[in-house]
Amino acid sequence: xxxxxxxxxxxxxxxxxxxxxxxxxxxxxxxxxxxxxxxxxxxxxxxxxxxxxxxxxxxxxxxxxxxxxxxxxxxxxxxxxxxxxxxxxxxxxxxxxxxxxxxxxxxxxxxxxxxxxxxxxxxxxxxxxxxxxxxxxxxxxxxxxxxxxxxxxxxxxxxxxxxxxxxxxxxxxxxxxxxxxxxxxxxxxxxxxxxxxxxxxxxxxxxxxxxxxxxxxxxxxxxxxxxxxxxxxxxxxxxxxxxxxxxxxxxxxxxxxxxxxxxxxxxxxxxxxxxxxxxxxxxxxxxxxxxxxxxxxxxxxxxxxxxxxxxxxxxxxxxxxxxxxxxxxxxxxxxxxxxxxxxxxxxxxxxxxxxxxxxxxxxxxxxxxxxxxxxxxxxxxxxxxxxxxxxxxxxxxxxxxxxxxxxxxxxxxxxxxxxxxxxxxxxxxxxxxxxxxxxxxxxxxxxxxxxxxxxxxxxxxxxxxxxxxxxxxxxxxxxxxxxxxxxxxxxxxxxxxxxxxxxxxxxxxxxxxxxxxxxxxxxxxxxxxxxxxxxxxxxxxxxxxxxxxxxxxxxxxxxxxxxxxxxxxxxxxxxxxxxxxxxxxxxxxxxxxxxxxxxxxxxxxxxxxxxxxxxxxxxxxxxxxxxxxxxxxxxxxxxxxx
Numbered sequence: 001x002x003x004x005x006x007x008x009x010x011x012x013x014x015x016x017x018x019x020x021x022x023x024x025x026x027x028x029x030x031x032x033x034x035x036x037x038x039x040x041x042x043x044x045x046x047x048x049x050x051x052x053x054x055x056x057x058x059x060x061x062x063x064x065x066x067x068x069x070x071x072x073x074x075x076x077x078x079x080x081x082x083x084x085x086x087x088x089x090x091x092x093x094x095x096x097x098x099x100x101x102x103x104x105x106x107x108x109x110x111x112x113x114x115x116x117x118x119x120x121x122x123x124x125x126x127x128x129x130x131x132x133x134x135x136x137x138x139x140x141x142x143x144x145x146x147x148x149x150x151x152x153x154x155x156x157x158x159x160x161x162x163x164x165x166x167x168x169x170x171x172x173x174x175x176x177x178x179x180x181x182x183x184x185x186x187x188x189x190x191x192x193x194x195x196x197x198x199x200x201x202x203x204x205x206x207x208x209x210x211x212x213x214x215x216x217x218x219x220x221x222x223x224x225x226x227x228x229x230x231x232x233x234x235x236x237x238x239x240x241x242x243x244x245x246x247x248x249x250x251x252x253x254x255x256x257x258x259x260x261x262x263x264x265x266x267x268x269x270x271x272x273x274x275x276x277x278x279x280x281x282x283x284x285x286x287x288x289x290x291x292x293x294x295x296x297x298x299x300x301x302x303x304x305x306x307x308x309x310x311x312x313x314x315x316x317x318x319x320x321x322x323x324x325x326x327x328x329x330x331x332x333x334x335x336x337x338x339x340x341x342x343x344x345x346x347x348x349x350x351x352x353x354x355x356x357x358x359x360x361x362x363x364x365x366x367x368x369x370x371x372x373x374x375x376x377x378x379x380x381x382x383x384x385x386x387x388x389x390x391x392x393x394x395x396x397x398x399x400x401x402x403x404x405x406x407x408x409x410x411x412x413x414x415x416x417x418x419x420x421x422x423x424x425x426x427x428x429x430x431x432x433x434x435x436x437x438x439x440x441x442x443x444x445x446x447x448x449x450x451x452x453x454x455x456x457x458x459x460x461x462x463x464x465x466x467x468x469x470x471x472x473x474x475x476x477x478x479x480x481x482x483x484x485x486x487x488x489x490x491x492x493x494x495x496x497x498x499x500x501x502x503x504x505x506x507x508x509x510x511x512x513x514x515x516x517x518x519x520x521x522x523x524x525x526x527x528x529x530x531x532x533x534x535x536x537x538x539x540x541x542x543x544x545x546x547x548x549x550x551x552x553x554x555x556x557x558x559x560x561x562x563x564x565x566x567x568x569x570x571x572x573x574x575x576x577x578x579x580x581x582x583x584x585x586x587x588x589x590x591x592x593x594x595x596x597x598x599x600x601x602x603x604x605x606x607x608x609x610x611x612x613x614x615x616x617x618x619x620x621x622x623x624x625x626x627x628x629x630x631x632x633x634x635x636x637x638x639x640x641x642x
Contacts, residue, residue: 024048026049026052026053029045029048029049029052030049032045033045033046033049038071038074038075039075040072040075040077040080042071043068043071043072043075043077043080043084044080046064046065046067046068046071046084047064047065047068047080047083047084047087049061049064050062050064050065050068050084050087050088050090050091051087051090054087054090054091054094055094055238055239055274058090058091058092058094058095058274058275059091059095059275061087061090061091062088062091062092064087065084065085065087065088065090065091066088068080068081068083068084068087069081069084069085069088072084078111078114078115079111079115079117079120081111082108082111082112082115082117082120083108083120085104085105085107085108085111086104086105086108086120086123086124086127088104089101089103089104089105089108089127092104093131094274094275094276094278095275095276095277095313096276096277096278096281096310096313096314096315096316097313097314098131098134098135098314098315098316099315101131102128102131105124105127105128105131106128108120108124109121109124109125109128112124118151118154118155119155119157119160121151122148122149122151122152122155122157122160122164123148123160125144125145125147125148125151126144126145126148126160126163126164126167128144129141129142129143129144129145129148129167130167132144133167133170133171134278134316135315135316135317136316136317136318138171138174141167141171142168142171145164145167145168145171146164146168148160148163148164148167149161149164149165149168152164158192158195158196159192159193159196159198159201161192162188162189162192162193162196162198162201163189163201165185165186165188165189165192166185166186166189166201166204166205166208168185169181169182169183169184169185169186169189169208170182170208172185173186173208173211173212173215176215179212179215179216182208182212183209183212186205186208186209186212187205187209189201189204189205190202190205190206190209193205199232199233199235199236199238200232200233200236200238202228202229202232203228203229203230203232203233203236203238203243204229206225206226206228206229206232207225207226207229207242207243207246209225210222210223210225210226210229210246210250211246211249213225214246214249214250214253217253219249219250219251219253219254220254222246222250223250226243226246226247226250229243229246230243230247239270239271239273239274239276239279240266240267240270241267241268241270241271241274241276241279241280241283242267242279242282244263244264244266244267244270244283245263245264245267245279245282245283245286247263248260248261248262248263248264248267248283248286248287248290249286251263252286252289252290252293255293257290257293257294260290261287261290261291261294264283264286264287264290265287267279267280267282267283267286268280268283268284268287271283277310277313277314278314278316280307280310281307281310281311281314281316281319282307282319284303284304284306284307284310285303285304285307285319285322285323285326287303288300288301288303288304288307288323288326288330289326291303291330292326292329292330292333295333297330297331297333297334298330298334300326300330300333301327301330301331301334304323304326304327304330305323305327307319307322307323308320308323308324308327311323317350320350321347321350321351324343324344324346324347324350325343325344325347327339327343328340328341328343328344328347328487331343331487332486332487332488337482337483337484337485337486337487337490338482338483340486340487341482341483341487341490341491343487344487344488344490344491345517348491462574462575462576463526463527463574463575463576464572464573464574465525465526465529465572465573465574465575466572467525467533467570467571467572468523468524468525468526468533468570468571468572468573468587468591469523469524469525469533469534469536469537469568469569469570469613470521470522470523470537470568470569470570470571470573470587470591470592470595471510471521471522471523471524471537471540471541471566471567471568471595472519472520472521472566472567472568472595472596472598472599473501473519473520473541473544473564473565473566473567473599474517474518474519474520474564474565474599474600475497475518475562475563475564475565476562476563476564476565476604478517478518478562481560481562485560489558489559489560490560492558492559493558493559493560493562494515494518496551496556496559497520497548497551497562497564498515498520500544500547501520501522501544504540504543504544504547505522505540507540507543508524508536508537508539508540508543509524509530509532509533509536510522510523510524510533510536510537510540511523511524511526511527511585513585513586513587514584514586518562519599522537522540523537523573523587524536524537524540526573526575526587527575527585533570534570534613534616534617535616535617535620537568537613538568538607538609538613538617538621538642541566541568541607541642542607542642544564544566545564545566545605545607548562548563548564548605549605563604563605564604564605565599565602565603565604565605565606565608566599566602566606566607566608567595567596567597567598567599567600567601567602567607567608567609568595568598568607568608568609568610568613568642569591569592569594569595569597569598569609569610569612569613570591570610570612570613570616571589571590571591571594571612572589572591573587573588573589573591573592574587574588574589575587575588594610594637595610597629597637598610598639601629601639606641607641607642608626608639608640608641609623609639609640609641609642610637610638610639610640611637611638611640613640614638614640617642621642622642623640623641623642624640624641625638625639625640626639626640626641627639
């Protein structure tokens with residue numbers, strides 16, 4: 001989802017900047033800088049110049065911000081230094097250089113916290129959340145936004161409350177299940193900004209509501225909000241690139257491709273005027289999507305590649321994902337299936353990086369915590385209100401009515417206690433549900449014993465297993481097939497086979513390790529050791545072989561009938577989890593290498609096993625000796641067909 005709101009958030013509150021120089025022009029401010037002594041007034045003037053320039057001339061803005069940083073540091077003007085760091089980050093944000101943005105805004109936030117400036121803290125928490133969301137880290141972004149809105153509400157800062165609601169809405173708008181939350185947040189923000197007469201805020205809220213309507217498949221409903229955003233941004237003098245881009249999206253959904261292309265080209269032109277790489281990236285990708293609809297595939301490839309190149313500067317994974325997906329479709333239209341498949345694989349990898357179930361879990365937990373705190377605050381206010389009303393009754397009523405009031409209060413308190421008990425019950429039930437969901441996600445990533453170790457200790461220690469059995473599969477001539485069939489059919493086919501392989505490995509008490517391209521790897525005898533792992537692996541291999549043969553004879557619609565080859569080896573391995581992000585259970589050792597050699601030297605429709613595996617099963621199953629191969633260490637390895 002595109003992030004117009006996030007761009008807006010960085011542009012917010014310049015008119016509210018405590019260093020505003022009474023509406024002075026840039027030329028007046030420059031004269032002041034030349035004539036003024038090296039004091040806080042000069043720092044403020046430098047900051048105001050950078051504030052006025054960063055939209056249209058980000059590089060010049062950063063020059064003045066840097067001068068303000070140096071001067072504020074030399075005179076120990078901490079508040080000025082905090083704002084100078086903030087403005088330096090603004091310049092980098094407009095240019096799409098998010099790594100630099102984080103550096104300067106973290107410095108700015110630290111100083112605001114040091115001087116206990118709650119307005120600055122709230123603002124920077126919002127801005128940092130915007131960057132993390134732009135980079136695809138929604139849980140971290142939501143955490144920053146919620147922290148910001150709490151401070152803004154505490155200090156009664158309506159503008160920043162509106163901004164925080166706007167940002168929270170952008171997180172909720174990423175998932176269909178939370179669209180209603182997004183609409184509510186955007187409308188709250190829009191009302192606040194309308195009351196303030198703040199056009200940029202109104203425009204941002206309107207464009208986000210429009211985008212939600214687009215995602216709901218209602219471009220007609222989106223257009224009035226887009227026109228409202230266009231009017232608001234025109235009045236404020238803000239860049240129209242985002243609005244033009246969404247106009248293009250709406251007309252694309254209405255199948256008015258000529259108008260859509262026209263608006264996307266306007267968006268690119270507007271972005272170029274400000275050297276706004278982030279806006280240009282989104283417009284290029286959107287234009288590519290329109291060109292695909294017009295079957296102008298070669299032109300679409302050009303636009304997607306230009307957009308993809310810009311993502312190397314901006315570091316925005318969502319844009320990278322959209323570019324990969326567009327390139328896959330465009331190359332498929334050109335019948336260049338090798339490139340189509342390659343970009344489809346890149347699209348899948350980036351999609352997995354951006355969003356997995358644990359992300360959704362984090363967002364769900366934080367939203368529930370925020371809603372729960374709001375409910376508790378409402379209950380507290382209600383109790384205070386009831387106490388005030390009771391005091392008034394005691395002062396104005398006779399004894400008899402007082403007794404009635406006390407009785408009524410008692411009943412109200414009893415009812416309140418019951419309602420709160422029910423509320424807590426429901427809250428606990430939901431928390432239990434969230435914990436169970438989190439547990440399920442973890443067990444889908446790691447074996448149960450390993451997951452328990454991670455929860456108990458916070459890390460996973462590598463373990464040595466004296467004997468396990470490793471099984472590898474891959475498909476015959478996969479690379480050649482990938483060039484001949486559409487990317488969608490190729491990925492759909494892999495998904496079809498691997499889902500069945502998952503069921504078979506689970507049935508035979510094997511642990512799935514990973515898939516690499518068209519290769520599937522699993523193992524028996526870990527993480528819980530057992531004495532049947534070798535036979536379990538062979539039985540799983542036989543069932544996989546039978547399933548693949550049945551698919552060849554009667555392939556479902558859209559599924560390519562691959563032929564499979566299988567290799568098995570038995571021996572020692574080391575197992576564990578490397579790193580602390582995107583956990584993946586893996587195994588290492590020569591046993592794994594030999595299993596891979598068995599598979600690569602097998603034939604389609606055959607199960608090739610090593611000497612070690614053969615020795616375990618030779619008295620129970622029939623094998624055919626097929627000779628030796630040389631391992632990487634010059635060792636000769638016997639091979640047998642099961």
